[in-house]
Amino acid sequence: MSRAPLDLSLYLVTDTAMCGPLGVPATVAAAVAAGVTCVQLRDPAADDDDFVAQGRLVRAALADTGVALLINDRVHLVAAIGADGAHVGQGDLDLAGCRAILGDDAYLGLSVQDPAHVAAALEHGVGAVDYLGVGPVWGTASKPDHAPPGGVERLRAVRALSPWPCVAIGGIGIDRVEQVRASGVAGIAVISAICGQGDVGAATAGLRRAWDGNDEWRAAPTSTSTSTST
Template sequence: MSARVPSTRVPSLYLVTDSALCGPRGVPAVVRAAVAGGVDAVQVREKGASDRDLLALVRAVQEVLEGTGVPLLVDDAVDVALVAGADGVHLGQSDLPAEDVRRLLGPQMLLGLSVSTVEQARAVPPGVVDHLGVGPVHATPTKTDAAAPLGAGGVRAVVEAAAGTPCVAIGGIGAANLHELRGTGVAGVCVVSAVCAAPDPRAAASALRAAWAAPSGAGVAR
């Protein structure tokens, strides 16, 4: 593969959707509110959905995001992302190899990859992915097959092993514990239930963004 310069569009407040947590409001409505509150990237993740249903949801979220400049990534389903013309794809460790997916996506689409260990971070091929999702930071019910919680120290070790690839932390993150990630080197945070399950997704997103933008001296992880 020829040399590639990864995108500089690294999310600082990244929302992963969950239809069950969004409830009767629906994913598009929650996304609309969350973006108004400061979310700057959205990943549509619907593990149990058929390809047709996932495509329909992706397109509905695309309509909400039109004109906002907020990128839309699709979890796992490379084919759906390409058909929909999404901005990118997010892969897990059991999905297709990142190098092969990059060849399918081309150089412009975003590509994220989940990592949970130092070894996984070191194995990421240079220049292939745009960012890594590091976690889980804490135990989370939104992903039943998640690895053991890393804690702030574990996140820091994985970020260091990533050797400059931008990282976002995920897993059990909320406005109350966001300060734990200061000093770990992550470029941003990724949330699911903290926004999707919130009574007011816009206010929840705004609180998360405010917590992330708080003075860097507050609560630095040791």
């Protein structure tokens, strides 16, 4: 296995509708310039052709940044987009099937909600995935059909059992970053805390400062936006 560790500290999950007139590629470019370290392209409403076209634009926006592009659910489109890997949920293709499509060099993330999901993933071996997306930690309007929120205590329990780095997701606005960081996870994943913000760069920079433990974010206007579980 030749996959280098991902920098998961500030993980952006895109939402085409929330990005609005600015668009997904420009949102991604501004967010990465301000501190986003990993990007997941997500658009359940798009057909495969539109999704590939959007993905190639995002891939171009990430050129020479060193930031990985992961594809939500649609493992079969990773190669067509030129992405670095995929992220799947509990109801998607099983890990063995994903690996068969992706090969050994692509990244694969998995959404989990509880310790039982970690145990099930471990049956495939540590090399099956690269990280876990854990949540929702809190409820979020970004995805009304999300699983029941587990809170920080469940986040800690999953992280303690996981041999993989964990990314917290679900209801994480800037005011909750410090609490999540204290759980020992590798990063935070957000959607609406970046997508659709009036100043994407400023919103991202605030999250970056909060994650890095820089209290300067407290003096700046904050967003109450939340993220969603993938």
